[in-house]
Amino acid sequence: MGTSFNSWDEVAAYFMFADKLIVLIILAFILALMCVGLVASIKRHEDEAFAEHLNEEVKKTT
Template structure:
């Protein structure tokens, strides 16, 4: 299979924010603000570009 791991017995996963709901909420809100801001800027740009083309 191309892997050097012969046993999965001691394998563990580490999730940085998995046990901290406040950090998960802050991260989610931050991402939502960034995406919302980008969408807002894209809409403003497209409206300005279209109004220049229309004139």
């Protein structure tokens, strides 16, 4: 197979949640919350930076 593994006995540990639907749903929900939080944080920062930029432009023109 081209791997350094001599045995695949311990590989099952990597898939220990594959048969537990509720754990997969919880993990997916946590990941979705993290993504939404990140996007919201970026949007808030961009809105503040744009408002600052507009204020600077108004000061330059007056």
